[in-house]
Amino acid sequence: MLQNFIDYCKQPVYSAEQRRMAFVIFLKLYLFYMLFTLLISVPLGVLINVTGITSKLDDVSTKMIFYGVLLAPFFEETIFRLLLKPTRWNIWIFLISVSIYISLLIYRQNYLPIVVFGGILVFVFILIFLHKNGRFNFSHHFRYFFYLSVALFALLHMFNFSQINNGWQLLVLPVLVIPQFFMGLVLGYTRMVYGFIYAVLLHMSINTFILLKLI
Numbered sequence: 001m002l003q004n005f006i007d008y009c010k011q012p013v014y015s016a017e018q019r020r021m022a023f024v025i026f027l028k029l030y031l032f033y034m035l036f037t038l039l040i041s042v043p044l045g046v047l048i049n050v051t052g053i054t055s056k057l058d059d060v061s062t063k064m065i066f067y068g069v070l071l072a073p074f075f076e077e078t079i080f081r082l083l084l085k086p087t088r089w090n091i092w093i094f095l096i097s098v099s100i101y102i103s104l105l106i107y108r109q110n111y112l113p114i115v116v117f118g119g120i121l122v123f124v125f126i127l128i129f130l131h132k133n134g135r136f137n138f139s140h141h142f143r144y145f146f147y148l149s150v151a152l153f154a155l156l157h158m159f160n161f162s163q164i165n166n167g168w169q170l171l172v173l174p175v176l177v178i179p180q181f182f183m184g185l186v187l188g189y190t191r192m193v194y195g196f197i198y199a200v201l202l203h204m205s206i207n208t209f210i211l212l213k214l215i
Contacts, residue, residue, distance in 0.1 A: 009185050014142035021194035033186050037179045068211045073203035080153045081191040150184035
């Protein structure tokens with residue numbers, strides 16, 4: 001199974017079909033991600049201490065646990081991976097979810113991420129227009145969208161850090177989200193091979209462990 005994951009990440013291929021996910025496969029992917037984060041957590045922790053960057057997740061509240069375990073996995077999987085299979089129904093769910101998420105960001109006066117999601121929304125509209133006019137073949141260019149979804153997912157988590165006071169600290173941020181980049185690969189593989197719901201459940205399981213560890 002792990003070799004299949006590695007092969008898929010090397011050459012992502014679009015397929016409308018999906019397989020049923022056995023619990024043992026779900027567990028292997030979960031443990032594989034946890035092992036990776038365990039190995040990389042020490043050097044990243046040292047880097048955070050050296051740079052003076054702080055994580056907004058250090059102060060975990062009940063509200064944050066509710067959001068991180070239940071809401072965030074659904075919204076993030078919808079925004080970053082649902083359209084890896086761009087059916088008409090998925091497109092509408094995506095557009096509604098992004099609109100709700102942007103509204104929440106405006107309500108919380110968290111304007112910087114809006115630029116990211118606004119850009120994603122415009123990009124999707126352009127692709128829909130090109131696809132409807134026969135000027136774009138999604139499956140032929142699928143690997144680029146797979147990697148783009150992984151990269152954007154990681155970039156989103158750069159907003160989990162604060163105390164960014166200079167350009168050098170800003171350059172360090174992409175290194176700090178390496179675990180989220182790898183997580184995007186795992187969830188992207190799960191979404192394409194086994195289905196969207198399994199990706200959401202795996203995302204929930206990972207977030208549950210991370211947030212409970214921070215309590």
